[in-house]
Each structure stands twice: as C-alpha cells, then as structure tokens.
Amino acid sequence: MRSDDTILELRNIRKSYTLRRWPAPAETLRAVDGVSLSVRRGETLGVVGESGCGKSTVGQIASLMLPATAGSLTFKGVTLPAGRVTNRGRLRTQIQYVFQDPYSSLNPRFTIGRLLEDPLAIQRAGGRRERRQQVELMLERIGLDPSFAKRYPHELSGGQRQRIGIARALMLEPEFLVLDEPVSALDVSVQAQILNLLKELQQELALTYLFISHDLNVVHYVSDRVAVMYLGRIVELADVHALYAEPLHPYTQALVASIPAEPGSGPREAPVVEGELPDARRLPEGCAFRTRCPYAHERCGRTPELIEIRPGRQVACHLWTAFQ
Numbered sequence: 161m162r163s164d165d166t167i168l169e170l171r172n173i174r175k176s177y178t179l180r181r182w183p184a185p186a187e188t189l190r191a192v193d194g195v196s197l198s199v200r201r202g203e204t205l206g207v208v209g210e211s212g213c214g215k216s217t218v219g220q221i222a223s224l225m226l227p228a229t230a231g232s233l234t235f236k237g238v239t240l241p242a243g244r245v246t247n248r249g250r251l252r253t254q255i256q257y258v259f260q261d262p263y264s265s266l267n268p269r270f271t272i273g274r275l276l277e278d279p280l281a282i283q284r285a286g287g288r289r290e291r292r293q294q295v296e297l298m299l300e301r302i303g304l305d306p307s308f309a310k311r312y313p314h315e316l317s318g319g320q321r322q323r324i325g326i327a328r329a330l331m332l333e334p335e336f337l338v339l340d341e342p343v344s345a346l347d348v349s350v351q352a353q354i355l356n357l358l359k360e361l362q363q364e365l366a367l368t369y370l371f372i373s374h375d376l377n378v379v380h381y382v383s384d385r386v387a388v389m390y391l392g393r394i395v396e397l398a399d400v401h402a403l404y405a406e407p408l409h410p411y412t413q414a415l416v417a418s419i420p421a422e423p424g425s426g427p428r429e430a431p432v433v434e435g436e437l438p439d440a441r442r443l444p445e446g447c448a449f450r451t452r453c454p455y456a457h458e459r460c461g462r463t464p465e466l467i468e469i470r471p472g473r474q475v476a477c478h479l480w481t482a483f484q
C-alpha cells in the first residue's frame with residue numbers, strides 16, 4: 161500500500177574513492193556526487209542509469225552496507241550520519257539487500273534450509289524447530305516446495321536461486337528491500353515470474369523497494385516513481401507514467417528513446433546522444449552531461465541543481481531551470 165510517509169531519506173549523499181597508482185598522482189573518483197531522495201512507505205522507487213552511474217553505490221549506502229563519504233540517511237525517523245552507516249544497530253534487520261547474482265551470496269556448502277535458517281539463528285530468533293517451520297513457510301511463500309530445504313544451491317535453476325536470495329532477505333521480516341539488478345541475469349520468461357513474485361510479496365508483506373536496474377522496461381513494469389542517474393547524480397525524478405510519457409531531461413529523453421519501438425510503429429524521434437560516458441575521474445565542469453548533450457549551451461558550465469519544476473517532478477537541467 162503506497163502512502164505519502166517517507167520511510168527512507170538520503171540527504172546529499174556523496175561517495176568518493178582515492179585511486180593511487182604509483183608513480184602517478186592520486187586521483188579522486190566521485191561515484192556518488194550529492195544524491196538526495198525520499199522513498200515513500202509501500203512504493204517501488206526505481207533507480208535507472210548506465211553502468212557506472214553510481215546507482216548500485218546508492219543502493220549499498222541505502223542498505224547500510226557501505227558508508228558514504230558525506231551526507232546522511234534517515235530510516236523511520238532515525239538519522240545516521242554518513243560515516244556511521246555501517247554501524248547498523250537496530251536497523252540491521254529492517255533493511256535488506258537482494259543481489260544480482262544470488263549464487264555468489266549463497267554458501268555452496270550449505271543446504272537451502274541452512275541458508276534460510278542462518279539469519280534467524282544469528283539473531284537468536286526462536287528455537288530450532290520454530291526456525292525450521294519458518295523456513296518451510298518461507299519456501300512456500302516464494303513458490304517452492306518445502307523439500308527444497310534439503311537441496312544445495314548448485315541443484316537450483318537461476319530463477320530458483322533468485323527466489324532463495326529473496327527469501328533469505330525476507331527471513332528477518334524487513335520493511336525495506338534494496339533490489340540490485342535482481343533479474344538481469346535471468347531469461348526474459350523467468351524475469352517476469354520473479355518480478356510478479358516481488359509485486360505479490362510487496363502487497364502481502366507491506367514492503368518498500370528501492371529497485372536498481374539498467375533495464376528501462378523492467379523499471380517501467382515495477383516502479384511507482386523513477387530516479388534517473390547520470391555520473392553520480394540524479395538528473396530527473398518523476399512518477400513512472402509521466403517520466404516515460406514525457407521525459408524532460410535530455411539524458412532521460414535519450415534513454416526512453418533507446419527502448420525498442422513496437423513492431424511496425426517506426427523509429428522514435430529523439431535527440432541524438434553521441435560519445436562515450438566521460439571518465440568519472442575527470443568529470444566535465446558544470447553539467448556532467450554537457451559533453452554528450454545536443455542542447456549544451458554556455459550556461460551549462462554551471463552545475464544545474466535538481467529542482468521541482470512541477471509537483472512531483474524534479475529535473476536538473478538549465479533548459480528547465482531557466483524558466484523558474
């Protein structure tokens with residue numbers, strides 16, 4: 161159930177890395193460069209962008225797996241400053257992360273039953289018999305027979321493994337899941353099954369999702385709102401229908417235009433985006449998109465702020481801010 165309550169808020173999150181390759185001078189890589197966003201209880205906020213745009217880093221910071229260099233995170237009214245986000249404390253059980261490749265996060269030597277029971281055992285939740293009952297119930301909930309508890313990860317298909325990855329994240333009854341490219345390694349038919357499972361679980365368990373993907377069709381299917389990232393910044397944030405029907409930022413326009421048109425409907429009209437993604441160690445001054453933007457202008461040497469140009473519609477581009 162979507163609501164207007166904010167469950168998670170990121171404020172001016174930055175994440176940078178210092179790269180040292182002796183004898184070259186040290187360089188700074190800005191993976192995330194001032195991201196602020198709010199996630200409403202019960203919604204799916206999609207985060208989309210090219211590889212290297214910082215979306216997974218934002219997901220890891222939002223799930224308290226990675227400390228930010230600066231900024232703060234507020235979850236259900238509890239604020240953690242940037243450097244303390246790995247000190248998860250009471251929030252440990254309430255925010256969980258689902259990986260793109262569940263196989264790498266599942267110990268191949270353990271049975272599925274043990275892998276699902278472990279989070280409960282670590283938290284000392286219930287006795288052994290109770291925990292095993294919870295494992296069986298969870299297997300049924302994610303569409304697998306309880307007998308799967310006796311199997312090992314290598315005996316499962318890709319889709320079944322991702323169901324286990326999701327089940328593992330749910331064992332501690334979290335309220336918030338960060339889903340990082342959860343279907344990108346799966347066949348299209350299996351993708352649809354997993355996306356539908358995620359939607360059902362969201363309804364049944366009142367979950368909130370931060371859904372990270374490079375696939376615009378997938379993001380369109382699952383999201384209520386979408387944040388578009390480019391080189392560490394959010395360039396547009398809007399309701400999913402508004403964003404796909406009328407993308408405003410030139411980068412969003414190019415992304416939406418890159419979605420294959422329906423057969424027989426002819427090519428889409430869109431601005432041409434040329435050139436490669438700039439090196440994150442040497443970002444252009446001002447708007448980071450200016451090296452590829454067909455509308456780049458002198459004023460784009462100043463960094464555009466992400467501002468609300470209509471209710472619920474935020475854009476970081478001087479084409480729009482000029483009219484405010």
Ligand code: SF4
Pocket residue numbers: 409410411447448449450451453454455456457460464476477478479
């Ligand atoms: Fe293009 Fe300028 Fe807008 Fe950046 S600020 S997207 S360069 S028009």
